[in-house]
Amino acid sequence: MKLLTSLALAFSLALPAGAAFAEASEDSDKPVPETLGFVEWLVMNDTSVRLKARLDTGAKTSSLHAVNVEGFKKGEEEWVKFQLPLGDHEDQPSEGTIEHEDVILEFERPVHRTVLIKRKSAPSQRRYVVKMDFCIAGTVHETQFSLTDRGNFKYPVLLGRRFMRDDNILIDSADSFIAERECEYNTLEEIAAQVD
Template identity: 75%
Template sequence: MRFAIIALTSLLFSASPALAEPQPESSAEPEVLGFIEWVVMGETGIRLKARLDTGAKTSSLHAVNVESFEKDNEEWVRFQLPLGDHEDQPSEGELEHDEVILEFERPVYRTVLIKRKGAPSQRRHVVKMEFCIAGKMHETQFSLTDRGKFAYPVLLGRRFMRDDNILTDSARSFVAEQECEYSTLEELAESSKAVEP
């Protein structure tokens, strides 16, 4: 009886390497960031708090008044980002965050259907956008949704972390050693992307 157990155990252990999926080897060490970090969106200089969330596959960005339109025979989307919803932008004067709303136009990368518990499913546009985190530029997919009631206007999901070799430390926040350049609230208000509230 003892022989049968040992034989079965050794058979299972000898077969397990063949059953395991090969893991890709990365030459670079992953960068470890906190579960909350500052991000600066693209060339605009908007600084926002982002939550790194391994529970979400796709990243999402706070957006209101989302409207699709056609441009050059392609589907595009226009949306607004009201800075008064989160007030993360540094200010050098008396300008209020509620006074600044930024408008964006991006090609639609894809559309997703979000199933919500106890609520109707919601169709969301997904766009690709560049952003800076920890002093480095990245690009990822963002689903556009109203995150005004959430603490963080940006959520960075697993796709970004996987593609850019990022790990998150759920016990720490704001651990990035390098910062990204950002604009003040007044500089954003003067930009051509600002619209009247």
């Protein structure tokens, strides 16, 4: 019995890395997963703003940099308004005629839910969660984003496990910016013209 187990293990280790997965994929309805780096470019659909996103398997819910977050009622529904200041993360390509600090995007979205975030050595924090469309690696997705001030973080967007699971994404934690396709985005000047 030990010999059979050892042979089966040796055989499975000898297969190319994708071979066992390819067989499993043929039997399932899910498409073959796409592999992305631990950091990729993301473009928000409604504004065409390009942001760096960290893909983090340690987080369940994705989060988006947002300041001046305020809930309000729209009819009977709960909505939230927030701002995304582009000066906090200067990722947007520019032609040099406008400063990043001069462009602040404003959003209003229905509240999908609220979530209580537990933090080390700080009080728990309740955050609004909204659904938003975005493009990554040439494909449009929708996921839930908790809204929080990420101004002190390197990346304005964090994509969590819920996005990876729902959209069949694998992460190469040793590499970044490996997406084979790009998403269209606007320059800082084009975005500023939309805001005015």
